[in-house]
Amino acid sequence: MDVPTLRPPRHRVSRTAIWYWAARAALGWLILLAAQVIWLVADDAGVPLSAHVIGLAATAVVAAAHVTLMPLWRYRVHRWEATPAAVFTQSGWFRQEWRIAPVSRIQTVDSERGPLEQLFRLANVTVTTASAAGPIKVGGLDRDTAQRLVAELTANAQATAGDAT
Template identity: 85%
Template sequence: MDTPTLRSPQHRVSRTAVWYWAARAALGWLVLLAAQVVWLVADGDGDAWPVATHVTALVVTAVVAVAHVTVMPQWRYRVHRWEATSAAVFTQSGWFKQEWRIAPVSRIQTVDSERGPLEQIFRLANVTVTTASAAGPIKVSGLDRDTAQRLVADLTATAQATAGDAT
């Protein structure tokens, strides 16, 4: 078995992850925008200066929100990758702060799959590979459900067939 080296993994996450990331970001921005609208209405006592300040803040927030919801998901999709071989699991993730991780199969302790409510709507799942690493588990986020199920099954079978103490 070859020793795994740090490299870009082969597989991209599901293209649907772009829509999921955009929706999740949009929900966060909508909460902030709603709070600003409530503040504007509650503080709208007729004075032009506070109203203009609130409206300016609202417009700036909306522009930043649109930019974030448009750019971030595409950027993340270009960066996020994963691969599982008989030797290791490789991941690459992030958008501003990018991270590359390798987990040798012999160190795998558990393999889990999870789907939150929004991920279920988009038919996506995440796979978490827990090892004895102090850096924490490796997460492969944004996989379609079938791919996630296959990855969990393959990693579990490979880890069971691999000699090692997983520590």
């Protein structure tokens, strides 16, 4: 059959993003593990030690699977592309989504670097339109690419008139 489908956007995010996603996920799991350890140490309610150890082991296994598999899966899915006319992104892993916004309807272009992203020398770019539903977010870009993308989108968006609603 000859049905048109969406092709994936052209660019992958930076490879470093894999490490960034892994680190972010690992941090979350570490907090949970720490809480479990504290419970183990401070426990005086008579929960048997084996139960604690099994709980810890289970958390560790799930955490290891999530931390190793999720970033790789994400890296395969996350892609972006900006043309003079539109921004196009693909994201998600279990629930995938493709977002397309015309450059003529762009309201703001933000670039942001969280502390963890700084550590991996990454940045994300958020493109908002006049709709409150779902800005387009491109995460895990290396800094230069992010800056180039922001400059490009801003220049293109300025070229169109009107209040973009």
